[in-house]
Amino acid sequence: MPELPEVEALKDFLTEHLVGREIVRVLPVAISVLKTYDPPLTALEGSEVSAVHRHGKFLDLTAGDLHLVTHLARAGWLHWRDRLPDGAPRPGKGPLALRVALETGEGFDLTEAGTQKRLAVYVVHDPSDVPGIARLGPDPLSDDFDAAALARLLAGERRQLKGALRDQALIAGVGNAYSDEILHAARMSPFKLAASLTDDETRRLYEALRATLTEAVERSRGVAAGRLKTEKKSGLRVHGRTGEPCPVCGDTIREVSFSDSSLQYCPTCQTGGKPLADRRMSRLLK
The missing domain is CATH 1.10.8.50 (Helicase, Ruva Protein; domain 3)
Known part of the structure; x- marks a missing residue:
């Protein structure tokens, strides 16, 4: 399971590769991954990523006035693609759960191994709208945590x-x-x-x-x-x-x-x- 250090590293990696770039498509492959439906995933399309944050083990991509929040759970992972495959991915029994495509042709896939599907994706106006983030205790690496x-x-x-x-x-x-x-x-x-x-x-x-x-x-x-x-x-x-x-x-x-x-x-x-x-x-x- 990715924990604070790995999610922090993913945040830094995505900040370098995503900020300033436009999301053109968000393609859900496993519907079970979606935990919110309003706003829809399509509301992110056409928005520029302006920041990437971490909240505990949650990744938070700010695009326009929305947040794409992901919790990778036990068996989830993020795979960066310098060039995404052509065409839309087909729903099936594979590990692919969600694909985010950028205007540059780059993007990333969210995958989840195993049969227990706990990978979670939210589209919200504020990260605190995600129940798991609202319940979080203090970050142990914050300056005021002594x-x-x-x-x-x-x-x-x-x-x-x-x-x-x-x-x-x-x-x-x-x-x-x-x-x-x-x-x-x-x-x-x-x-x-x-x-x-x-x-x-x-x-x-x-x-x-x-x-x-x-x-x-x-x-x-x-x-x-x-x-x-x-x-x-x-x-x-x-x-x-x-x-x-x-x-x-x-x-x-x-x-x-x-x-x-x-x-x-x-x-x-x-x-x-x-x-x-x-x-x-x-x-x-x-």
């Missing part, structure tokens, strides 16, 4: 840190991968209760949060859209690396599996050497 702001957010949170970091209404932009990376950098268990942090632990978590996301953004900066997934994976230290040695201490990275996701962590760095219970495996062994 350790005190994080402490206020976590106060009274009787949830585990892993879940709190992934809650978009609490902190915008962090998903499954970077929450693992942040907790590893902070040397904290993903199961630790958010409200139980001391002042020193909160500062450590804040520093890990800012450093992890900032470094990921810098690694992604200037990377072409088609290479961002590979760049993300290459920079991860624990997420997706079950069974590999921890790059800090050398212990074996372990995993906890859930019904639709998993987390990875280092026992030595994060849990005092104790493996966390893998609930899915525990149920299978009963």
Whole structure:
């Protein structure tokens, strides 16, 4: 799933390639991708793109007085085309969901792999009209987000840190991968209760949060859209690396599996050497 660093890099890439250019066609291929119908997609045609913004994991293209907002969800992606194929794409069972064509012949495709269709596209007058954007918490890379702001957010949170970091209404932009990376950098268990942090632990978590996301953004900066997934994976230290040695201490990275996701962590760095219970495996062994 694209998270804050990748969406920030896509924003920069699209700013360079889209701003000042006219949208001539917006072609929906999978109707399920459209979450709004008024204004229609055709209202974007003939408008010049004036800006590209990011709101958490949402991409926001300003064209005329409208916004084309996209959430790539778990399996969505944006593919830039220096030259779009001739003719309109045919609806079918492939991954193509939406095509945006520019007057230059360039453009981009939105695609979604798999059978669970969660890619979402909105055409709105104001980004806050998108429910997911209206619910977003603060951006962790904003200038006014400091350790005190994080402490206020976590106060009274009787949830585990892993879940709190992934809650978009609490902190915008962090998903499954970077929450693992942040907790590893902070040397904290993903199961630790958010409200139980001391002042020193909160500062450590804040520093890990800012450093992890900032470094990921810098690694992604200037990377072409088609290479961002590979760049993300290459920079991860624990997420997706079950069974590999921890790059800090050398212990074996372990995993906890859930019904639709998993987390990875280092026992030595994060849990005092104790493996966390893998609930899915525990149920299978009963």
